[in-house]
Amino acid sequence: MSDLHVVLKVADTEYVISAADVLHVESYSGATRVPGTRGYVGGLIQIRGRVVPVVALRARFGLPSVEPTLDSRVIVVQHGGRTVGLLVDSAREVVNIAADELRPPPEIMAEESAGFVRAVAQLGKRLVMLVDVGRVIGEEQDHGR
Numbered sequence: 001m002s003d004l005h006v007v008l009k010v011a012d013t014e015y016v017i018s019a020a021d022v023l024h025v026e027s028y029s030g031a032t033r034v035p036g037t038r039g040y041v042g043g044l045i046q047i048r049g050r051v052v053p054v055v056a057l058r059a060r061f062g063l064p065s066v067e068p069t070l071d072s073r074v075i076v077v078q079h080g081g082r083t084v085g086l087l088v089d090s091a092r093e094v095v096n097i098a099a100d101e102l103r104p105p106p107e108i109m110a111e112e113s114a115g116f117v118r119a120v121a122q123l124g125k126r127l128v129m130l131v132d133v134g135r136v137i138g139e140e141q142d143h144g145r
Contacts, residue, residue: 007093007128008075008086010057014128016097016121017086021077021133024048025091028072038138042087047076054085055137061116077133084137095128097121102130 004019024047031043031054042054054074058065066089074085102119109117119130 008088008091015131016128017131023076026074028074052085056087079133
C-alpha cells in the first residue's frame, strides 16, 4: 500500500510530507510579523478567510534565510487540531511512497536533525526525508507561551 506525499524543497534538500496532513498549497506573498514569537515563526497570513501562523522551515532547520521567490510556497497543514503554514522554497510535486520504502533515518542524522526527520526514502536516484510535522510546528513546546 502506498501513500501520497507532497515533495517540498528547503535549500537544496528534498523533503516529503504526508498528503493526509496537507490542506492546501499556496503561493507566498509575505506574512505579518508578530512581536515576541520564536525566530522560526514567520508571522501570520490570511488564507481562504482564515488567519494561519507560518513556520519558516529554513529557520526551523537552522539554515540561513533567503528572500522569498516566485517558487516559494506555504504548505498549509493540519496536525493535532492545529492549522499551520510551512514556508518552503518550493513545492511542485506529489509522489506515491509505499510504507515499506520509508526507512528510519541513520542514528547520527536522527540525533542531529532534532527529530524533524522521521524517515528517509529512495525515489529513483533521489533521496527524500519525511518531515515530522508535529515536531516541526512545535506542538510539544508551544503550550504556556
